[in-house]
Amino acid sequence: MTTVAGTRVRKYHLALIGVAVLILLMSLVRVISGQNDITSSGTFAAALMLSVPIGLAGLGGLWAERAGVVNIGLEGMMVLGTWFAGWAGYQWGPVAALVAGLLAGAVGGLIHAVATVTFGVDHIISGVAINLLGPGVTRFLSEVLYKEGTPAGEAGAGITTSPPLKGEGIDVSLPFLSSGPDLLGSLERTHWFLLSDLAGILRGLTHGVNVLVILAVLMLPLTFFVLWNTAFGLRLRSAGENPWAAESLGVNVYLIKYVAVVISGAFAGLGGVFLVFVSTKYVEGQTGGRGFIGLAAMIFGNWRPGGLAGGAALFGYADGLQLRSSGAVTSFLLFGAVLLLIYIGLRIRAMLAPVQTEVAVTGSTRDYTLLAGAAAGAIVLVWLWMTVDKLPNEFVYITPHVLTLLVLLVASQRLRMPKADGVRYRRGEQH
Template sequence: MTRVGKYHVALLAVAALILLMSLVRVVTGQDIITSSGTIAAALTLAIPIALAGLGGLWAERAGVVNIGLEGMMVLGTWFAGWAGYQWGPVAALVAGLLGGALGGLLHAIATVTFGVDHIISGVAINLLGPGITRFLSEVLYKEGTPANEAGAGITTSPSIGKPTEVSFPLLSDGPDLLGKLESTHWFLLSDVAGILRGLTHNVNVLVILAVLLMPLTFFVLWRTAFGLRLRSAGENPWAAESLGVNVYRIKYLAVVISGAFAGLGGALLVISATKYVEGQTNGRGFIGLAAMIFGNWRPGGLAVGASLFGYADGLQVRSTGAITSFFLFGALLLLIYLGMQIRRLTSAELEARGVKQYTVMAAAALGTVILLWLWLTVDKLPDNLVHMTPHVLTLLVLLAASQRLRMPKADGVVYRRGEQH
C-alpha cells in the first residue's frame, strides 16, 4: 500500500471511529462521551503517556529495552515541582526534562557500559526513582525550610504557576460556534463539534509543543542519517559498527533522550496539577511502554495507543457512570472485526492460518456477547473497577496487538564491540 493510500485508510478509520462514538452516545444517552470537556481531559492525560512512550521508542529503536520509564517519570515530576515553585512552569519543564535524562543516563551506564541485563536495570531505576525523590523531599521540604513555609510537605511541593493557554483562530477563538453546535446534541455534528472544541479551546501551550514532538520524532528517526544510524544500532549493531557507526555513543544518546522524554511527561503532570504530589505518575510510565508496543515501535501507532489510554482515563475522571458505555463500544468494535473476518473466510490467508484464526474469531464472538450482556445488565461499576479501567484496557490492547508486533531485532541484546552473537 502506498503512503497516500495509508493516509486515506487512516482518515477513514478516524471518521468511522467518530461515527461509532456518536452512535454509542445516542444509544446510551451519555453526552459526556464526546463532550469538549472529556476530549480536553483526554488530551491532557494522553500527552504524558505519549511522551513516556516516545522515550521507550527512542531507547528500543537503538536496541536498549527501557522499562525504567516509570522511575524516570517520577524523577521528572519531583524536579519539575522543585524548580517550578521557585521559577515557574518553564523552569519546571526544563528541570523535569533534566531529571528524567539523569535517570536515562544511569540506565545507559548500567546497560551499555557495564552490560547489565536491561530488565534488571529498568527495575532498579523504577525502585530508585521513588526512593530518591522521597529522600530529597524529606531533606528539602522539611519543617523550617523555605519550601515548607511556601506550602510544601513531605509528599507535595509548593504550588507553581499555571502555564499560558491558547485557543486556535477560526475554531475556538471569538464567538463560541463549536460550543453552541455541541450543545444541540445532534447526531454526529455535535460530536464533531465537541471533539474539535476540546482539541482547540484553552489548550496548554506546553501540550501543543509536546504534540509536535511526535512528527519531529518520526522525521528524525526515519528521515535523517542520524535516525538511520540509531535504528541500525537496534537492528544489527555489529553491521552498523562495520560501517563506521559509533554504536556506544548512539545508544547513550538514545537512552538519555529516552529519559528526557519520560521526565518531560512527568513535568507536564506537575504543570497540569500546578504542584508535585508523590505517586503522581500512577503507572503512566508502564502504560506509555504499553502504548509504544501497541504502536509497533512507531510514532503514529504510539499516538493512537496513548490517545486510547488517555481517553479512557479522561472519561472515568469526568464521569464514572459513562464507563459502562465502553461495554457497548467494545461489543460494536468486536462485531466490526468479526464482519471483516467473515468476508475473508474463503481467502487463502485465512485458510493458511487455519484453526488459530477460527479460534480468534470464536473468542471475538464470545466477547461480543459478554460485553453486550454487561452493557444491558450493569448500570454502574464499583469505583475500584472504574479506576482500574485504563490498566485493564492496557492489557486488552496488548493482547489484541500481539498478533502483529515486530520489535527491533537487537532489542535487549547486550552489545560488545567486535563480539557478534
C-alpha cells in the same frame, strides 16, 4: 520508490478511514446509550491532558529501544522529572521547572546508559533499579528540603508535596475554530447525531490548550522525521537492528546508544514536568504508573510514533472518560459489541469469496470458530450493557489498566520489535 510511496499513502488513507469509522461508532453508541460524555468536549479535553504524559513516556521508550536499549525505567525517570520540576518551579517559575525536569530525566537516562551500554548490565535489571531509585531519591530530598523550618516548609510544603509553582501556565486556543462566538459549543449542545460529536471533539482539542501540550504533540512528527529521514536516525535505528553491521560501516554504536538513552530519559522527565504543570506542584506518587502505560503504548504502536500516538490517545481517553462519568464507562461494553459485530460482518464477507484451494477450506474451519467466539462475545457484552446500570467504582478506576492489558494482548499478534533490542553489545563481538 513509487511502490513504497504508494503503500505509505494507502496506509494514511486507511488510518483516516479508520478514524472516521471510529467517530461514527462513538456517535452511534452515544445516541443508543444516552451517555453524552462519550464525545463531550470536556471528555476530550481531559483525554488530551491525560494522553500527553503517556505519549511523552512512550516517546522516551521509542528512542531508547530503537537504539537497542530496553528502557523500563521510564517511571523512575518521570518521578525524577516531577520532583525537580516542582523544586525549581516554586523558586524560579515554569521555565526553570521545564529545564530542571528535562535535566533530571536525562540524568536518569544517563545512569541507565552507563549501566547497560558501558557495563553490560541486563537492561531489565537496570530499569527496575531506576524505578526503585527515583522514588527513593525524591523522598529523601523531600525530607531534607521540605521539612518544617526550611523556606519551602514555611510555604506549606510537606514530605510528599512541594510548594506551588511561581507564575501561571500559558493556555492558548487554536485560531479559526475557537475565535469569535462559541459555535462549536452551541453545536455540541444540540446533541445531533455525528455533528454534535464532531463539534465536541474539535472543541475539546482546540480550546484552552496548554503550550506544553502543543510542544508534546509536535514531538511526534519531529521524532518521525529525525529517526526515519535523517542520517543520524538511520544510524540510531541500525544500532537497534544490527549494531555489529553498523559498527562495520563506521558508526560509533556506543555514542549512538548513549545519546538515544539520554534523550529517552529527557522525554520521560518532560512527561513528569507536564504532570507538575497540571497540578501546579510536585506531589509524591503523581506519575501513577504512566511510565509503564507509556511503554505499553509504545509496544502497541509497534515501535513507531504514529501507533504510539494512537495508543496514548486510547489510554488517555479511557482515563478521561472514567473521570468524567462512571456511568459512561459502561458504554465500552456496547462499543465492544458493535466492534465485534463489524468483525463478524467482515469475516462473513471474506468467507463468501470462492474457495479454490485446500488451504482455504482448512482456513474456513478456523473462521467458523472465530465467528462463533465473536458472536458469543457480542451477546455477552450486550447483555452486560443492558443489565449493569453502574459499574463498581473499583472497576471504573482500573479501566485504563485493564484496557492496557487487553490492547497489548491483541497487538502482540503483529508486533515487530528491533532485532537487537535488549541485546548486550560489545565492540567486535558478533553474536
